[in-house]
């Protein structure tokens with residue numbers, strides 16, 4: 001497998017604070033990679049080191065196959081990023097914004113039109129960005145970062161502060177990028193629920209240390225999803241759960257159990273409950289929250 005980003009032992013201290021502490025990150029080419037961690041865990045510091053904005057105290061970074069320390073131009077030549085709040089000129093139109101940046105980096109007007117279409121702003125290209133919704137502004141900022149056709153796009157909390165429709169727009173755009181443009185996307189977030197809607201692979205960082213790296217499904221499985229049913233006869237329902245191989249707990253009218261089954265398995269359990277004459281008023285697979293994942297990974301005997 002080829003990696004867009006590879007770090008080894010990457011570390012950064014601020015005084016006595018180990019902001020990033022020996023991170024070995026591997027971001028597969030062509031992935032949408034979620035970099036997860038609570039506030040203050042070291043995400044931004046890591047992203048800034050990947051972009052050469054701050055120097056690590058220790059460790060190495062390879063970006064797009066080139067060593068950042070010794071071959072900065074090759075490493076960062078095909079990288080787009082938004083790590084600070086994207087500053088847009090409010091009085092420029094979307095098209096003018098992109099054209100100005102294209103001129104600065106030596107790209108043509110055709111590419112500006114391509115990007116406008118890619119980020120879904122062709123229809124609004126002649127409107128000033130101050131009249132854009134937050135989601136449109138973020139898409140314009142992403143469009144600007146995509147000028148120059150980067151192989152890698154790095155986004156720090158790209159949906160933070162957006163309203164629900166803005167979040168949905170930006171999410172769809174990010175998800176579509178590897179297939180439409182071949183760009184690998186690394187995005188940071190403190191929300192597992194957000195990352196799971198965009199990313200296929202992820203890393204989890206806490207207090208500067210990497211707790212997990214790999215397929216998102218694996219991370220979720222390590223915390224365990226919960227199947228919850230509300231029923232008229234919890235005792236009998238619990239028997240059905242047990243007979244199906246689960247280990248249920250009863251809480252009032254709810255029966256719940258850890259469960260990593262796919263849709264088919266869950267449908268079979270529901271059918272078994274109904275078949276046993278049990279009235280089911282609620283049936284849901286509750287996905288783990290980031291907090292639970294942390295608890296699971298940091299508990300004694302866990303991976304952390």
Ligand SMILES: Nc1ncnc2c1ncn2[C@@H]1O[C@H](COP(=O)(O)OP(=O)(O)OP(=O)(O)O)[C@@H](O)[C@H]1O
Nearest residue numbers: 014017019037038039040041042043044045046190
């Ligand atoms: N310039 C700095 N000087 C001193 N300490 C810093 C500096 N930048 C970050 N830190 C500290 O390093 C740690 C990691 O911060 P960082 O901003 O990387 O976390 P983060 O995961 O991006 O959090 P957030 O989502 O809140 O930005 C924190 O304890 C923070 O206070």
